Amino acid sequence: MLQAVVTPTSLGDLRKALKLAPKATLVAGGTLVMPIINEGAHGISTLVSLSKLGIDAVSFKKGIATIGAAAPIAELARHSELKFLSAVIDSIGSPTLRNMATVGGNLFAYGDLAVCLVALDATAIVVNAKSKRSAPVEEIIKKGVKAGELVTHVSFAIPKPGTFKYAKASRRALNSASIVTVAAIIPLVKGMVADCRIALGGVAAKPVRAKSVEKLLNAKLFDEKTVRAAAAAAAKEIAPFTDAYASAWYRARVTPVHICRALLGDAAGKS
Amino acid sequence: MKGSVVSITLNGVERETLVAPGTTLLNLLREHQSLTGTRRGCDQGSCGSCTVLVDGKAKLACLIPVETIAGSRVETVENLALNNELHPLQQAFVEGFATQCGFCTSGMIMAAKGLLSVNPRPSRADVIRAISGNVCRCTGYESIVDAILAAAAGMGKPLKKSA
Amino acid sequence: METIDTSFFTEERAGSFNTVGTSTERADARGHVTGRTQFYEDVSFPNTLHLKMVRSTKHHALIKKLDVAPAMKVPGVVRVLTWKDVPNNWYTILKLIGVGPDDEPVLAEDRVRFIGEQICAVLAETPQAAAEGAKRVKVVYEELPPVFDVEEAMTSKPFTNHGSNYYIYEGHNCRRIRFGDVETAFKQADHILECRYNSAPIEHAPTETTGCVVKPEGNGRYTIYSNTQALYFTLDNTALILGVQFNKLRMIGGTVGGGFGGKVDVIVEPIATLGAMLTNRPVKYAYSRAEEMQVSSPRAAERFYIKDGIMKDGRIFARKITLYVDAGAYCRHSTYGTTKAAAHMPGPYTIPNVHVDAYCVYTNRTPSSAMRGFGVTIADFALESQMDQIARLLKMDPIEFRLKNAYRDGDMKAHRKEVEGAALVEVLQAAAKQSGQKLSSEFLAMSSYGWGSANGKA
Amino acid sequence: MAKLKGRGVAAVNYPTGMNLGGDPSQALIHATTTGSFVVTLSSVDLGQGLKTVIAQIAAETLGIPYDSVMIDTADTDTGPHCMGTFASRGTHRIGNAVIMAAREAREVMLNVAATELEVDAADLVTDGKGRIHVNGAPDKGIGVLDVALAAHFKHGNTISGRGIFLKPKSTPVPETGEMDPDSCQAHACTIAEVEVDDETGVVRVLKLTNGYEVGRAMNPALAHQQIVGGAWMGISHALYETTEPYYPDRAHGPLDFSEYLMPGPADLAEMESVIIERPASNGPYGAKGIGEMTANSPIPAIANAIFDACGVRVTSLPITPEKVLRGLDALQAVNPV
Structure with missing residues (x-):
């Protein structure tokens, strides 16, 4: 049963709190942890809240966005520099949930924003009791953080206009979990794809890079034929699962469809 | 297990409450402050029935450990009909037949209030988005969306008083 | 908003009314919008015990051992109810209208027949202690083969205690x-x-989960605040299960956060009332959302x-x-x-x-x-x-x-x-008309008044 | 990719009440000293509006304003028996019980009024606004308030009534199934228009055009609520809902409102509904039960529209994108484009 809830106001306080309760569970927006707390019999004795640590700011410098891990997702919508993410933000939970759910929470829940961060080649800033390091978000997702570490910020270069692509397939139009999420950066040089990054969510336990799709696109003319052929290669990258929303078969079956839609727009192939 | 005293400005009045660790805002409202208008539909953040405003923003009371919002302002549905005058949202829900069982109503109204405070002239799509985390099992949502739009249109000028 | 097409059955529907047929404001609307409407969970009493049910984790199994002692060690746990505490453990809801046999235990005895079946009820000072206690109850199962397909069940070995995997209707298997x-x-x-x-x-998925609060009145009577869709069904079944006179129980309800048929079963009240009787304290038993989704019928x-x-x-x-x-x-x-x-x-x-x-x-x-x-x-x-x-x-x-x-x-x-x-003929005609589909005169002339009769339209 | 459009029709009937054990409900009515009327029940309002509609029925029969009626439900210490709120029985059964009780109370009220006015009770009418007067002579009248006061304090009369509606038990004949299970039938027809995404199997319901026959709409706005909410549930059942997504496999049962799928406010269909009324001979003012029926016709109408759109006949509910897509794939395998 829960014995304490601590709300540190500085990283120093946080370190002290974690020293006293090394097995404490971190909570930020509460959307992931509190349902477990409310269900009871969870074995959690200390909650440490990240909400007042002061890691909830969004800032921009020389085309680089730096976002505090405790920033509510709704906060992202307030910055014109992040307008390219508006469809992403809109696709995550509801406005009420977005007032609570945080960037860091989405990262570790392997949510749609995490998929975008992989596509954006974002960097995570990680602190522990003594030091600070940075690591690609992609790596953090793959390997997790070490005991005692905390992701405080993520940062990424704002993509060139028109290069960021996103599509999410879900069972409801709004506030619905992902069946397939596609996020991509597709830079074009004279109509040719130059070093693209494509990330997929909902089709494996964690967000994955669709490297074989990227390979088939790079240095190719960006047209429907190329994209369709490349999208089919995604099958190699995914490890789809079955849940209440869709079966593994369905996820695999429609993954190329949604890659095409993300990259080409909904009108793809309408003839 | 040690309790702590948490101070929250609740519907305009500062209230100090002794709570057990991890007490949710929903439990504080319902069990400690007898503000039962905020409903418990899931305790998971999945139904929206407990939507309240925390520092002006719509949030789910069931997901908030009160220790983490000490010093905040919380507004619940009980704060809307002051001086026996229904708030325009409430009036629009009544006139628009936007309630059936009534269990989701408080949350719907508070989510709508959160929307209107930042976007007083919302589009239909804005309203739909604002209540997309609130489950209604009775109405099919249409009347609720209509009522919120009617309230937004009528705010600032008094709505027709029904008999 | 609502359109009534009065061109159908014009004569039959003629009449003049004062309030019938008027879109009167809902009597409960103002209570709903102000949050003042009182649902069952809005009543609370000091010293209430919270009930958490221990449920089967197996589709079909024998219960080889049930150990509630670890639950009793959790601070705040007051009592654990098992089938031995239930005076008439076997029941069936429609018994009151003469349907038998009693085929369901209030709390499982030697076996469970579905995942989520009630095994024992932990009563504690807080919901947290009740949940912790429930988690610590030890159930040892011996699994039995489950049957999930209806046609397979017709011929598979009966798992019910009445000899067949189908209901017998007056000597017929259907x-x-x-x-x-x-x-x-x-x-x-x-x-x-x-x-x-x-x-x-x-699932009915009402926004308000099924539940009740039972309060001992100190005079041998118990008041059950409930969101049942049928107060007397619940009262009568509860009295039969508990073996008490009907007039020892009082049900208060009538305001329900969505039912859709899901609150017609009598599951929470008997066991909560039993808890109140055995502890002489108010008892609350509310389904969690997960229970509502997977355990409620x-x-x-x-x-x-x-x-x-x-x-x-x-x-x-x-x-x-x-x-x-x-x-x-x-x-x-x-x-x-x-x-x-x-x-x-x-x-x-x-x-x-x-x-x-x-x-x-x-x-x-x-x-x-x-x-x-x-x-x-x-x-x-x-x-x-x-x-x-x-x-x-x-x-x-x-x-x-x-x-x-x-x-x-x-x-x-x-x-x-x-x-x-x-009026099937007429709803078909009305929907066709509404959708702009033109029916030929042969079909427009049809009427529910009879084959070949003139239709009911004015 | 193409969005394939289709149209489908379905028509249904629905029984009011279901009676295999006798199906009664009772009501008690009494006047307060000041001419309000209390209808005492043990009936449940699930949100369908029982408390409103029953008050309307009581006011209509008593001949008094709607505002003068109070519904007192539901406490088994005071409220007389009610079978419950299910089987589309509430308005019909309780409405009938209330009419019976209200008639009895009205008779007492008119008798007291007749005594006060020194006229024959048979000559009195109510104006529905709180006054009782001699038919054709609105000036020769008395307020309900004064009648109630007189009944209590002068005459020692209780203005009250008792009502019950009972559909007696019908036992099916085991060999043939002959039975009389219900009181009347309501009717509905839905024409659904859908759009099927031929690459994902996702179905969008564009529009439902509905005709509903309800006996008589006691409160058209509340009938409309049942229609719109019920049709929404129909869409939900058709395309989304189940506790066992891979039935009869028991795995992956949803535990919350995220996993338990229902259309949200952004997934609504345009809806156009028309009500027609064929009053039931045994219904209160002709009302039939409609609460359940409203969800039914949209489901097959949507299934039929999906077939119309893309040639896939899905015969199992819910009609998930996966089932549609597997159907499209099967068609493609037989008939490659």
Whole structure:
């Protein structure tokens, strides 16, 4: 049963709190942890809240966005520099949930924003009791953080206009979990794809890079034929699962469809 | 297990409450402050029935450990009909037949209030988005969306008083 | 908002009223919008104990050992109720209208028959202590093979304690409807169309979960604040289960956060009342959302086989229906729903030869029960999908095809009740009109007043 | 990719009440000293509006304003028996019980008024606004308030009434299924228009056009609520809902409102509904039960529209994108484009 809830106001306080309760569970927006707390019999004795640590700011410098891990997702919508993410933000939970759910929470829940961060080649800033390091978000997702570490910020270069692509397939139009999420950066040089990054969510336990799709696109003319052929290669990258929303078969079956839609727009192939 | 005293400005009045660790805002409202208008539909953040405003923003009371919002302002549905005058949202829900069982109503109204405070002239799509985390099992949502739009249109000028 | 097309049945509907027919403001609307409406959970009493149920984690298993001692060690846990505490542990909800046998235990005894079945109830000072206590109760199972398919269940080894995996209707293994002679009619029919239809269980998903608070009044009486859809059903069953006089119990309710049939079962009240009796303290038992979703009775999954004999002119001549209703592990209201389904056949059409076998079948899943459209909703999906297939087979307009077969006043239904007050013809005409579809004069002239009679329009 | 459009029809009937054990409900009515009327029940309002509609029925029969009626439900210490709120029985059964009780109370009220006015009770009418007067002579009248006061304090009369509606038990004949299970039938027809995404199997319901026959709409706005909410549930059942997504496999049962799928406010269909009324001979002012029926016709109408759109006949509910897509794939395999 829960014995304490601590709300540190500085990283120093946080370190002290974690020293006293090394097995404490971190909570930020509460959307992931509190349902477990409310269900009871969870074995959690200390909650440490990240909400007042002061890691909830969004800032921009020389085309680089730096976002505090405790920033509510709704906060992202307030910055014109992040307008390219508006469809992403809109696709995550509801406005009420977005007032609570945080960037860091989405990262570790392997949510749609995490998929975008992989596509954006974002960097995570990680602190522990003594030091600070940075690591690609992609790596953090793959390997997790070490005991005692905390992701405080993520940062990424704002993509060139028109290069960021996103599509999410879900069972409801709004506030619905992902069946397939596609996020991509597709830079074009004279109509040719130059070093693209494509990330997929909902089709494996964690967000994955669709490297074989990227390979088939790079240095190719960006047209429907190329994209369709490349999208089919995604099958190699995914490890789809079955849940209440869709079966593994369905996820695999429609993954190329949604890659095409993300990259080409909904009108793809309408003839 | 040690309790702590948490101070929250609740519907305009500062209230100090002794709570057990991890007490949710929903439990504080319902069990400690007898503000039962905020409903418990899931305790998971999945139904929206407990939507309240925390520092002006719509949030789910069931997901908030009160220790983490000490010093905040919380507004619940009980704060809307002051001086026996229904708030325009409430009036629009009544006139628009936007309630059936009534269990989701408080949350719907508070989510709508959160929307209107930042976007007083919302589009239909804005309203739909604002209540997309609130489950209604009775109405099919249409009347609720209509009522919120009617309230937004009528705010600032008094709505027709029904008999 | 609401349009009433008064051009249908104009004479019959004539009348002058003061308040009937008026869109009066809802009596409860102001309470709802101000949050003042009082639902059962809005009452609270000092010293209330919270009840958390220990549930089966197996589809079908023998309980080899039940150890509640570890739960009692959790600070705040006051008592654990097991089947031995329940005076009349076996019951069935429809006992009050003469339906038997008692097929369901309030708390499981030597075995469990579905995941989520109630095994024992932990009563504690806080919901947290109750949950912790429930987690620590030790149940040792010996698993038995479960059955999940309704047709397989018909012939598999019975797991119920009444000898068959289906309900016996007065000596028959199904509820029967026999009208005309379908087999002879099939031989005479121009076309035969057969199809299977089925559904998965559906949850009522009311926004307010099922629950109650029971308060001992100190005078030997207990007040049950509940969101049941049927107060007396609950009161009477609770008294029977607990072996107390009916007048020891008082139910207060009437304001419910959505029901849809999901709050007709009598699950939470008997055990919460028992807890209140044995501890002399108020007891609250509210389903969590997860319990509401998976443990409360859903709408039954159903499987239909429909075989139709159809004549070239578009008349359905014979309809044979075999229906399997997946009751889950216990009967609850399913026997009644199955009969209701049988009575609904063959749909709102006049068909001279009808044969229905409706089976109420037990499987090792959450017992199903009543839900909005009980016995009818899934049947309508099957029947009307079938009607569409026939219309396509005959290359007829789907509305005209239905008009040709729609029942009229004076027709005899398959369960031998004469039709009166029919209006299928008119809703088809009204929907066609509303959608802009022009019906030919032959179909516009049709009426529920009878075959070949002038229609009910002014 | 193409969005394939289709149209489907379905028509249904629905029984009011379901009676296999006798199906009664009772009501008690009494006047307060000041001419309000209390209807005492043990009936449950699930949100369908029982408390409103029953008050309307009581006011209509008593001949008094709607505002003068109070519904007192539901406490088994005071409220007389009610079978419960299910089987589309509430308005019909309780409405009938209330009419019976209200007639009895009205008779007492008119008798007291007749005594006060020194006229024959048979000559009195109510104006529905709180006054009782001699038919044709609105001036020769008395307020309900004064009648109630007189009944209590002068005459020692209780203005009250008792009502019950009972549909007696019908036992099916085991061999043939002959039975009389219900009181009347309501009717509905839905024409559904859908759009099927041929690459994903996703179905969008564009529009439902509905005709509903309800006996008589006691409160058209509340009938409309049942229609719109019920049709929404129909869409939900058709395309989304189940506790066992891979039935009869028990795995992956949803535990919350995220996993338990229902259309949200952004997934609604345009809806156009028309009500027609054929009053039931045994219904209160002709009302039939409609609460359950409203969910039924949209389901097959949507299934039929999907077939019309893309040639896939899905015969199992819910009609998930996966089932549609597997159907499209099967068609493609047989008939490659």
